[in-house]
Amino acid sequence: MNRVFVCSCFGVTEQQVKKHAEDGACTPRQIASACKAGTDCGSCVRRIQALLGRDACPRRELVDQGKPVLSKIADLEEAA
Secondary structure, three states: OOOOEEEOOOOEEHHHHHHHHHOOOOOHHHHHHHHOOOOOOOOOHHHHHHHHOOOOOOOHHHHHOOOOOOOOHHHHHHHO
């Protein structure tokens, strides 16, 4: 399997970033919380943004509105 590294500082691959996005990370900051990518030199943040894109994200609307985002989708559903 060919690994494409997004973050050289912490050895984070494109596949790992995509997996964190599938698990609900919608922003580079949330990716950073999940795997540290983008927290050292910062040169990978734009690449992370490109991987995340503006696709449908369960929490994107809350993020765009500046509202707090809960750590788990299930928590969000329970809070409603």
